[in-house]
Amino acid sequence: MLNNSENENTSIPNGKEGLISKISEKTKSYHKETIYGIGDDSAVLNYHEKRTLVSTDIFVDGIHFDLMYTPLKHLGYKVVVASISDIIAMNATPKHITVSMAVSNVLMQAQILEIYEGIHHACEEYQLDLIGGDITSSKKGVSICVTSMGIANEEDIVYRKGARPTDLLCVTGNLGGAYMGLQLLEREKSIFQSTGVQPKLEGNDYVLQRQLKPTARLELLNYFKTKEIKPTSMIDLSTGLATELINLCNSSNMGCEIFEERIPIEDDTRKIAAEFGIDPTIAALNGGDDFEILFTIELSNYEKIKNNDFFSIIGSINPIDKGTNIVMSDGNIIPIKTN
Amino acid sequence: MLNNSENENTSIPNGKEGLISKISEKTKSYHKETIYGIGDDSAVLNYHEKRTLVSTDIFVDGIHFDLMYTPLKHLGYKVVVASISDIIAMNATPKHITVSMAVSNVLMQAQILEIYEGIHHACEEYQLDLIGGDITSSKKGVSICVTSMGIANEEDIVYRKGARPTDLLCVTGNLGGAYMGLQLLEREKSIFQSTGVQPKLEGNDYVLQRQLKPTARLELLNYFKTKEIKPTSMIDLSTGLATELINLCNSSNMGCEIFEERIPIEDDTRKIAAEFGIDPTIAALNGGDDFEILFTIELSNYEKIKNNDFFSIIGSINPIDKGTNIVMSDGNIIPIKTN
Numbered sequence: 128m129l130n131n132s133e134n135e136n137t138s139i140p141n142g143k144e145g146l147i148s149k150i151s152e153k154t155k156s157y158h159k160e161t162i163y164g165i166g167d168d169s170a171v172l173n174y175h176e177k178r179t180l181v182s183t184d185i186f187v188d189g190i191h192f193d194l195m196y197t198p199l200k201h202l203g204y205k206v207v208v209a210s211i212s213d214i215i216a217m218n219a220t221p222k223h224i225t226v227s228m229a230v231s232n233v234l235m236q237a238q239i240l241e242i243y244e245g246i247h248h249a250c251e252e253y254q255l256d257l258i259g260g261d262i263t264s265s266k267k268g269v270s271i272c273v274t275s276m277g278i279a280n281e282e283d284i285v286y287r288k289g290a291r292p293t294d295l296l297c298v299t300g301n302l303g304g305a306y307m308g309l310q311l312l313e314r315e316k317s318i319f320q321s322t323g324v325q326p327k328l329e330g331n332d333y334v335l336q337r338q339l340k341p342t343a344r345l346e347l348l349n350y351f352k353t354k355e356i357k358p359t360s361m362i363d364l365s366t367g368l369a370t371e372l373i374n375l376c377n378s379s380n381m382g383c384e385i386f387e388e389r390i391p392i393e394d395d396t397r398k399i400a401a402e403f404g405i406d407p408t409i410a411a412l413n414g415g416d417d418f419e420i421l422f423t424i425e426l427s428n429y430e431k432i433k434n435n436d437f438f439s440i441i442g443s444i445n446p447i448d449k450g451t452n453i454v455m456s457d458g459n460i461i462p463i464k465t466n
Numbered sequence: 467m468l469n470n471s472e473n474e475n476t477s478i479p480n481g482k483e484g485l486i487s488k489i490s491e492k493t494k495s496y497h498k499e500t501i502y503g504i505g506d507d508s509a510v511l512n513y514h515e516k517r518t519l520v521s522t523d524i525f526v527d528g529i530h531f532d533l534m535y536t537p538l539k540h541l542g543y544k545v546v547v548a549s550i551s552d553i554i555a556m557n558a559t560p561k562h563i564t565v566s567m568a569v570s571n572v573l574m575q576a577q578i579l580e581i582y583e584g585i586h587h588a589c590e591e592y593q594l595d596l597i598g599g600d601i602t603s604s605k606k607g608v609s610i611c612v613t614s615m616g617i618a619n620e621e622d623i624v625y626r627k628g629a630r631p632t633d634l635l636c637v638t639g640n641l642g643g644a645y646m647g648l649q650l651l652e653r654e655k656s657i658f659q660s661t662g663v664q665p666k667l668e669g670n671d672y673v674l675q676r677q678l679k680p681t682a683r684l685e686l687l688n689y690f691k692t693k694e695i696k697p698t699s700m701i702d703l704s705t706g707l708a709t710e711l712i713n714l715c716n717s718s719n720m721g722c723e724i725f726e727e728r729i730p731i732e733d734d735t736r737k738i739a740a741e742f743g744i745d746p747t748i749a750a751l752n753g754g755d756d757f758e759i760l761f762t763i764e765l766s767n768y769e770k771i772k773n774n775d776f777f778s779i780i781g782s783i784n785p786i787d788k789g790t791n792i793v794m795s796d797g798n799i800i801p802i803k804t805n
Contacts, residue, residue: 150760154635162620163625166717167556167625167626167627167717168521168551168552168553168555168556168557168700168701168702169519169520169521169552169556169558169614169616170519170520170521171517171518171519171556171623172517172518172519173517173518173620174513174518175515176514177516178510178511178512179506179511179512179513180502180509180510180511180519181508181509181511181562181564181597181598181613182507182509182564182598182616183564183566183598183599183600183611183613184600185566185567185568185600185602185609185611186602186603187602187603187604189567189604189605189608190602190603190604190605191602207766212507213507213508214507214508216508217506217507217508219508221565223520225520225521225613227522227523227524227611228524229524229526229529229609231640252678258520258524259520259521259522261522261523261524262531263524263525263526263530263609264526264529265528265529265607266526266527266528266529266606266607267605267607268604268605268606268607270524270568270604270609270611272522272524272566272609272611274520274522274564275508275614276518276520277508279510280593284510286502286506287506287507288506308519311708325780326580332592334759347690361507362507377776378505378506381534390626415540417635424532464790
């Protein structure tokens with residue numbers, strides 16, 4: 128846990144004690160469920176008679192992020208978004224997170240605190256209590272492990288496995304933007320490395336924001352509640368649409384059909400994709416990091432949702448023997464494959 | 467979460483999908499509280515009206531363990547023990563763990579499964595449900611992040627802060643063994659590296675076991691229950707006795723006096739300490755990784771506990787103005803300092 132006593136017999140970052148007290152000072156509590164947060168061996172939570180949801184992810188530099196072009200605040204923010212998306216994708220409300228970090232001495236204390244600024248920012252935005260963690264040194268590189276906990280009434284929880292034939296397949300927001308942001312950052316990095324020319328990123332705010340500071344779709348939970356809709360299945364798009372569609376269909380033992388023209392892709396994403404000679408549909412199908420939510424609802428809910436602002440109906444669920452297909456704009460029907 | 471859909475757009479270990487299904491197959495469920503474990507975006511738990519305890523730690527190769535002499539099974543076992551010790555140190559029962567791992571390609575799939583063998587072994591021994599995690603690649607090195615969750619009745623939870631003057635200071639098991647085991651392993655590693663002479667480890671099983679396969683003191687919870695004792699404060703000894711005593715005293719705003727001759731040290735530990743020219747008291751005070759539990763109980767409980775088998779009374783709590791001191795065997799009184 129985030130306290131000043133762990134691992135003192137190992138080489139730890141200098142001034143760990145001061146670091147942790149600085150982090151604690153800026154850690155607010157938003158929830159009555161938090162009985163005790165940072166400072167003892169464990170945190171103590173009171174989840175009453177609700178169900179407890181738990182999800183954990185590890186993020187590693189050079190694999191999930193590149194310290195060369197990732198602002199540290201954004202990094203802190205993004206790992207929290209990525210983690211709580213898994214709770215939201217169960218139709219549950221994220222409430223608590225722990226963050227553990229192994230950092231090499233390339234990062235100064237001020238830089239670790241910058242990561243935590245992003246974490247605290249995400250906590251404020253999504254009303255999360257940071258209740259513990261660990262900070263230790265690594266020989267090389269940075270690893271950040273985030274565990275999210277949330278709550279739901281048992282009857283509200285939505286698994287991946289519940290999709291049924293004729294259910295509508297829906298996806299929040301729009302897709303492929305984070306992937307195009309990544310392509311842009313990678314290109315400018317490689318130009319900078321080979322020529323020393325400073326990155327040109329102006330005018331591309333949208334896709335950069337999608338990559339560096341994605342949004343968790345917390346408002347979806349409230350939407351479902353207000354409309355009295357319970358999705359039949361849900362999954363988050365940490366990976367591309369193609370992989371997660373197949374995961375959802377496999378879990379539900381179903382097939383599906385989606386329509387290329389219905390996949391929501393922002394104009395800015397199309398513009399950058401054209402510049403890179405990438406088919407925007409491919410970016411949407413195979414690009415990751417959008418953290419949108421893919422879900423299915425019963426066809427009978429169509430009237431309730433048809434004019435909604437923030438998700439699109441991209442297709443529907445079929446029996447498994449029909450396969451998982453995409454109907455292209457030219458009318459061709461192609462099996463969906465993962466990259 | 468431990469499923470096969472995360473991070474597919476990054477370089478992940480080959481055959482991740484097969485790996486996860488192998489891990490899932492060997493993952494048993496011991497608790498009715500586990501509604502849903504590995505396989506969706508989040509795990510789902512039902513903690514009824516109990517309190518939820520959460521603790522998280524990150525372990526890094528070259529810092530917390532050395533892959534050169536740490537058997538992978540033991541590594542998996544030890545990280546679980548280290549993590550659940552934090553739950554036990556709140557007088558709570560660990561029930562669930564998540565394990566996230568970032569591994570470089572120095573580890574083959576078979577070796578990752580060996581780590582999981584140790585994790586599953588610990589799960590069986592301490593009756594824990596492994597409910598999720600993440601496996602991803604790292605550019606270099608291995609990081610393992612374990613989050614433990616447990617339950618307790620609200621009135622049973624013991625914090626660090628409750629120690630009061632005249633309370634008895636007690637510690638489970640014995641101390642310094644893990645530290646001496648580490649010294650032995652480090653010496654043999656350095657001999658092997660400089661001369662190629664194979665390590666001589668025979669006859670030192672006890673301290674090696676203390677370092678490589680430590681024990682979590684789960685049975686202490688039952689002892690307290692049977693004897694109807696609620697400790698006034700508790701903390702686990704992941705670090706040495708000296709640091710944790712000071713942490714406990716600081717949290718409680720108290721001082722303490724312990725007696726050198728009462729610090730439990732095994733004969734095998736003394737023997738190796740003598741061989742290394744290390745004062746065994748120093749090993750006990752400053753050595754880490756013992757994962758014993760330090761706790762205080764009211765003096766009025768003395769009759770109930772005086773003949774117990776598995777913990778020692780090493781001193782008592784004083785008002786803060788008396789300081790935190792150790793009475794040496796020669797009668798000298800020395801302030802306790804952390805290393």
